[in-house]
Amino acid sequence: MSAETVEGDTHDGDTVQISLSFSPEEWWWSFAGASSQRFKQLFPNVIQRTLNRQLWLHSGIAILVPVAAAIYTGSWLTVGAIMVATFFFGGMIYGEMFVIIKTLQRTAEAVGDGQYRLRIPDQRADEIDDVYRGFEATAADLDDRVTEAEDAKEQAQRQQERAEEARAEAEAAKQEAEAVADQLRTRAQEYSEVMDAVADGDLTRRLDADADNEAMADIATAFNEMLDSLSGTVEEASEFADTVASVSEDAAASGQEIRRASDEVSGSMEEIASGAEDQREQVTDASERMNDLSATIEEIASSATEVAGTAADAADTGEEARDASERAGEEIASIRENAASAATEVATLDQRIEQIDEIVDLIDGIAEQTNTLALNASIEAARAGEAGEGFAVVANEVKDLAEETQDATDEVESVIAEMREQAAAATDEMDDMEDSVESGADTIEDAMAKLESVVATIEDVNAGVQEIDDATDRQASTTQEVVATIDSVAAISDQTAEEAQSVSASAEEQTAATREVTETIQQLSTEADQLSTLLDEMQVSAGGTGATIDATLED
Incomplete structure (x- = not known):
């Protein structure tokens, strides 16, 4: 049995539909489960929900009643007929559970493969259907979180690249600032000499205004x-x-x-x-x-x-x-x-x-x-x-x-x-x-x-x-x-x-x-x-x- 999914990354919004395929040894249980589900669909949702919730109770009754009848009547033929019926209906019940478990298993495998946009086609009138829908919602939310994480990762990479560029620019600016500082220090000394002369009363001195700075x-x-x-x-x-x-x-x-x-x-x-x-x-x-x-x-x-x-x-x-x-x-x-x-x-x-x-x-x-x-x-x-x-x-x-x-x-x-x-x-x-x-x-x-x-x-x-x-x-x-x-x-x-x-x-x-x-x-x-x-x-x-x-x- 395997889950059929759409190949590739599904973060772009494409939905993968979960479908099941069975091996020959699993066919009987899938058939029994499908038959049980179709049989219950003949009844209203309230009855379907009741039958699903009392599944194990019915199984116990199906086993205990034939045993008690056989002991009481001593008719092993009747017991055998009841046992056959019991195994038939028990197989249908087990097959239904088998299909549910396999569906959940394949859904989990699809999520593990990175396919988060999922749709489970099986519709049930009980809490199992709520579990299916919860899997779909959880996978969709997980897809959103993974998308955000990937975007954050890309943004972090871009920020790191910018930081590297900024560091290189800062290093170049540092070297340039050191060169300009040396030149300014020299010119400032020359400016100081002229200004000292002016302060002493020599108004004939001037500063050269033809400067690149x-x-x-x-x-x-x-x-x-x-x-x-x-x-x-x-x-x-x-x-x-x-x-x-x-x-x-x-x-x-x-x-x-x-x-x-x-x-x-x-x-x-x-x-x-x-x-x-x-x-x-x-x-x-x-x-x-x-x-x-x-x-x-x-x-x-x-x-x-x-x-x-x-x-x-x-x-x-x-x-x-x-x-x-x-x-x-x-x-x-x-x-x-x-x-x-x-x-x-x-x-x-x-x-x-x-x-x-x-x-x-x-x-x-x-x-x-x-x-x-x-x-x-x-x-x-x-x-x-x-x-x-x-x-x-x-x-x-x-x-x-x-x-x-x-x-x-x-x-x-x-x-x-x-x-x-x-x-x-x-x-x-x-x-x-x-x-x-x-x-x-x-x-x-x-x-x-x-x-x-x-x-x-x-x-x-x-x-x-x-x-x-x-x-x-x-x-x-x-x-x-x-x-x-x-x-x-x-x-x-x-x-x-x-x-x-x-x-x-x-x-x-x-x-x-x-x-x-x-x-x-x-x-x-x-x-x-x-x-x-x-x-x-x-x-x-x-x-x-x-x-x-x-x-x-x-x-």
Whole structure:
């Protein structure tokens, strides 16, 4: 007996039908089993199920009843007939069991041969049919599990192949990383030399940005752009500092000239005041003498001649004072223009300082980006393990250089802050100077107006004295009129002396204001010289390019 199956692997879903074939010695039992099954199929399923479940009970009864009947009746013929019937039905029962067992055996053999998609055609109305169906389901589930196991095996093989490839690639990457690390270590040393020179103030040095390694090329490009911008800013600041120093020196020189002119004006006004005081005394003396005019007409004539000469001198002095006042007004106007120009230059300096501050912020941002690149490089080196130790050293050096750059920018920002404070102080002082100049100009204009009045009065006095001198012969009869005229002249002389003293005080105040302006301008010139000296310490090339180092790397 053998199971007939479909040849080959049945994992693809093909179903193998279980069929039985028997040898000649097994034919009787298969026939008996098939006959029993067909006989029971004539009954309903309930009866078939009952007969199948009481199979052994029926067999026992079939044996015991004939034996008991034979013993009881003693009819061996009947016993023999019953025994024949019993063996017939027992054979059918055994044959049915034989077929069931063989079917299960062949099913197990098919599963053992790797055929899991099975179908048992025998249909029964009892638990044996459930066993058949359970075999089919178990075999199908086993087929699914075997398929999954084979798929997992293939996937594991593919993963192993990929792992081998990845290991080979990792080995190649390790060798390549070691080569790149050696090159980066060499280039980093060269970069360090250039950056040290730049940190010492040599802004002519540059890094060669023509590198195969993208990260190093980006670092070199950013560093060179930073140096170009910083060099341009330093040159502009130096030129501007020189300009401020030159303008401040010119303004200081002009202030000295104005101060000298103011001193001259002050001296002239003091002379005018002194002359006016002398005139008042002389007029008073003339008034006293006029009271005694009747005593001597010659003495009156002599006094009148002396007074005429003094009045002429006073007129000349008044003209000189008017000319000096006009010159002082012109000098004050020049001071006003120079002060406005200096204020404009200081404002421009403040704008330049703001530009320098923005550039320093840009440099600080580039240093932060460089620090970030160094941090990323350190992370990549840590991932690479021992192969990335050299690259980690380079990243740390780049990070240190970025931190040094940030320290340098902090120092520049500190210097810029001091410059901004000095510029602000200079601006305030220039504003105060402009206010003082405006006040001085107004004072000089008032003094000039009063001086014009004084000069006109002196000219009138001179004319009157001349008339007195010419009419000396007629004064004998008009003594009282001369006395009245002398009293009027005395009053005018008092007023002239007071106004001359006021003008002299204003001139002294103007001189003091001019001296303060000159000192402020000199202080501004000193600060500009300090700024120029500080900027000259930084070496900058005229063309924006300097010495470079070779930064070419093989990828």
